[in-house]
Amino acid sequence: MIMRLYILFSFLLLAVICSSCVDASGVTFGPLCSGNASNRKRGCDTKYGCGNYGAGRGNRKHMGLDIECADGATVYAPFDVKLNGKAVPYKNNNAINDGINLSGEGLCFKLFYVKPDRYTGTLKKGQKIGSLLPMQSVYPGIPSHVHVQMCDKSDPTKYF
Numbered sequence: 001m002i003m004r005l006y007i008l009f010s011f012l013l014l015a016v017i018c019s020s021c022v023d024a025s026g027v028t029f030g031p032l033c034s035g036n037a038s039n040r041k042r043g044c045d046t047k048y049g050c051g052n053y054g055a056g057r058g059n060r061k062h063m064g065l066d067i068e069c070a071d072g073a074t075v076y077a078p079f080d081v082k083l084n085g086k087a088v089p090y091k092n093n094n095a096i097n098d099g100i101n102l103s104g105e106g107l108c109f110k111l112f113y114v115k116p117d118r119y120t121g122t123l124k125k126g127q128k129i130g131s132l133l134p135m136q137s138v139y140p141g142i143p144s145h146v147h148v149q150m151c152d153k154s155d156p157t158k159y160f
């Protein structure tokens with residue numbers, strides 16, 4: 001009887017340990033943009049608002065996290081990724097309406113305002129995804145940035 005309980009508890013313990021080993025919450029994004037090795041987050045400005053997840057956007061909420069990145073800067077794969085196709089931020093086209101859906105490290109996420117070199121295939125961490133589009137031409141004076149949004153719209157901040 002004691003032996004059976006011991007075996008049962010061993011299995012339960014193993015199950016608990018393994019659920020945390022596949023948990024993606026330990027993932028950290030590597031540098032996304034040339035010139036910002038520490039993935040500096042966009043703060044707030046009076047004209048356009050804040051870059052944090054959940055920030056107000058009129059009657060909507062900001063469903064991603066903004067990482068500073070200069071117009072034309074190179075955007076890098078933050079870890080080994082698979083490219084899942086085009087993802088755009090706006091219904092009406094403009095100069096920065098491009099981006100990509102990516103997956104890796106158990107996460108699915110999108111990067112907006114990026115012109116990817118390609119939309120399919122795989123990249124290793126640190127390889128070039130593409131370039132930041134001319135954000136200043138659409139939002140003059142904004143701190144230019146990459147918008148990081150999880151495919152399930154959850155908060156990406158814990159990965160930075």
Ligand SMILES: *[C@@H]1O[C@H](CO)[C@@H](O)[C@H](O)[C@H]1NC(C)=O
Binds near residue numbers: 087
């Ligand atoms: C992103 O790509 C994945 C994999 O193809 C797909 O399952 C998912 O629906 C896409 N998500 C969004 C929000 O486009």
Ligand SMILES: CC(=O)N[C@H]1CO[C@H](CO)[C@@H](O)[C@@H]1O
Binds near residue numbers: 034
């Ligand atoms: C080091 C650094 O901060 N580099 C760039 C980060 O992004 C901002 C905003 O686009 C640039 O102004 C910086 O040059």
Ligand SMILES: [Zn+2]
Binds near residue numbers: 065146
């Ligand atoms: Zn954003």
